[in-house]
Amino acid sequence: MDHAIQALACAIFFFFFLTGMFITFWVFRCRKPVSTTTTTTTTTTELSSITVVDQIASFDPNLEFSMTELRVATKDFSPEFIIGGGSFGTVYKANLSNGVTVAIKRLNPDAFKGFREFWTEMVTLGMLRHPNVVKILGYCMTSSDRLLIYEFFENGSLDQLLHLEQNQEAATLSWGTRIQIVKGVANGLSFLHSLDKPIAHQNIKSRNVFLDSDFQAHITDFGVARGIDNSTSYASTQSADTMGYCYMPPEFMEGLTSATLEADVYSFGILMFEIATGKRPNLPSLLDGKEVGIVEWARIFLAQDKYMQIVDASILGEDGLIVAHVKEYLEIASMCTSEIRRERPTMAKVLRLLNPIPM
Numbered sequence: 001m002d003h004a005i006q007a008l009a010c011a012i013f014f015f016f017f018l019t020g021m022f023i024t025f026w027v028f029r030c031r032k033p034v035s036t037t038t039t040t041t042t043t044t045t046e047l048s049s050i051t052v053v054d055q056i057a058s059f060d061p062n063l064e065f066s067m068t069e070l071r072v073a074t075k076d077f078s079p080e081f082i083i084g085g086g087s088f089g090t091v092y093k094a095n096l097s098n099g100v101t102v103a104i105k106r107l108n109p110d111a112f113k114g115f116r117e118f119w120t121e122m123v124t125l126g127m128l129r130h131p132n133v134v135k136i137l138g139y140c141m142t143s144s145d146r147l148l149i150y151e152f153f154e155n156g157s158l159d160q161l162l163h164l165e166q167n168q169e170a171a172t173l174s175w176g177t178r179i180q181i182v183k184g185v186a187n188g189l190s191f192l193h194s195l196d197k198p199i200a201h202q203n204i205k206s207r208n209v210f211l212d213s214d215f216q217a218h219i220t221d222f223g224v225a226r227g228i229d230n231s232t233s234y235a236s237t238q239s240a241d242t243m244g245y246c247y248m249p250p251e252f253m254e255g256l257t258s259a260t261l262e263a264d265v266y267s268f269g270i271l272m273f274e275i276a277t278g279k280r281p282n283l284p285s286l287l288d289g290k291e292v293g294i295v296e297w298a299r300i301f302l303a304q305d306k307y308m309q310i311v312d313a314s315i316l317g318e319d320g321l322i323v324a325h326v327k328e329y330l331e332i333a334s335m336c337t338s339e340i341r342r343e344r345p346t347m348a349k350v351l352r353l354l355n356p357i358p359m
């Protein structure tokens, strides 16, 4: 056998092994047959050079759905049900027949990268349950489609709420709500980082934080998440290339590409600055005629004790906005964005530091 055939055989074996392990895990976890209707059709399909057997599964024992139902609920994925799109596909909002509203991510069928994201998201997220981590309800894989089904969040992404388009009516997030969101993300990340095999999310940004009807934060998008080897404190797999540039720690720009928990802490610090200032971290700020990044910009004001000058002008003057709390908040963000990786606090410590700041 030449190398190509051996590689293909390995890929097929690995695929079925993973699928078997995954389904077995869920069957045992739920202690009753998961509503996993694994429909094995006689047709198999070549998808991204790996053979795929049609299947559909629900990770929630109380929620069953079929491909037909998803098609009916979205009028065969009609554009009127589209609520967004990302680099890996299109997102639809669908009301299922049992009254549950879900978000369906339909992955672009042509991208091989999308196939890897699909599995990583499904395998990682399918096993996690935490109030600040998005719940994946199931998946669907057919010859032509790969769908991920999530709980639906009424208030969309944090990015959409923080950075309203010019023609949108301002529905400003109060300082208290911003603190609640920051604590929620910190709680979710701290959970991921403290697992027996810690998970580095690797893509923390405001677009990957969703808000439910109570403005509770839910971390999404685990497509590039990596398990961290406790003995080395980083993942051997490279993944830095997918991280949003402006959320990326300096060590990644200097060549390190392994996933680390400290990189998540840095991205979280940038997110904290973004939430407090309302500034897009990818847009430089002008300071004395010079363009500077969000961290440098904030640090200059911090060094002069001008805390309130950093805060989003739309919430200045709010009753709950107290200088001492703003100072504490910005100091935590500053610690998280330390240039030196080892000096950044753990997410568990961040959570402890955030605790005294009232919502």
Ligand SMILES: Nc1ncnc2c1ncn2[C@@H]1O[C@H](COP(=O)(O)OP(=O)(O)OP(=O)(O)O)[C@@H](O)[C@H]1O
Pocket: 083, 084, 085, 086, 087, 088, 089, 090, 091, 103, 105, 150, 151, 152, 153, 154, 156, 157, 160, 207, 208, 210, 220, 221
């Ligand atoms: N579970 C959900 N509930 C409500 N809206 C959602 C949900 N999932 C996605 N959306 C909407 O779809 C948009 C696109 O989401 P998606 O996660 O695919 O892309 P993205 O994260 O914005 O981009 P990328 O994947 O390229 O980083 C979101 O901004 C949001 O408006």
